[in-house]
Amino acid sequence: MTPEQRILAKLLLIEEEMKNIELWQLESPTEQAFESVEPFCIDTMSAHEWLQWVLIPRLSSMIENEMPLPNKFAIAPYYEEAFKEDKSRDVTDLLNHLRELDAMFKS
Template identity: 50%
Template sequence: MTLDHRVRERLLAIEALLRETEHWQDSAPDSRAFASEQPFCLDTMEPLEWLQWVLIPRMHQLLESGTPLPQNFAVAPYYEMALDNAHPVRE
């Protein structure tokens, strides 16, 4: 199984999980939310919004175009912190 195939499977699994847990949104955030200069659009989107509306589509675009995937790219540390119930809510 190629790396591209594994990445596609993981993206589909993430989408399925978001849908299953009713975190998948039907409407995109306002266009201004996408103009954020913060990593993960931290100041304009919730973590799962960024996942749905930024990361998943961008990764699919890279795969479709045959563009090399990012190297040394890790979102897990952010999500481990952002989704931790003990972590203070962002203001």
């Protein structure tokens, strides 16, 4: 399995886990939400929205279009902080998947 295939497989596991813990949305955020210039669209989207609607599609598209991927990548710390107060669901597996995704980009 190539590194790109491993990344795509990890993205699928992240999607599945988001569905399992009921963070996956059927409706996209508004067009304006995507126009944010802030990291993670923090001013217009929740953390899980950015993951679903921005990160997963962009990484998948980059791989499918054979574009160069980032050399370094670290999103798990953001999600550890974003989900710290969420007591309504167990995000342990999701955070583990995100940490593993980060590790795939360590050069």
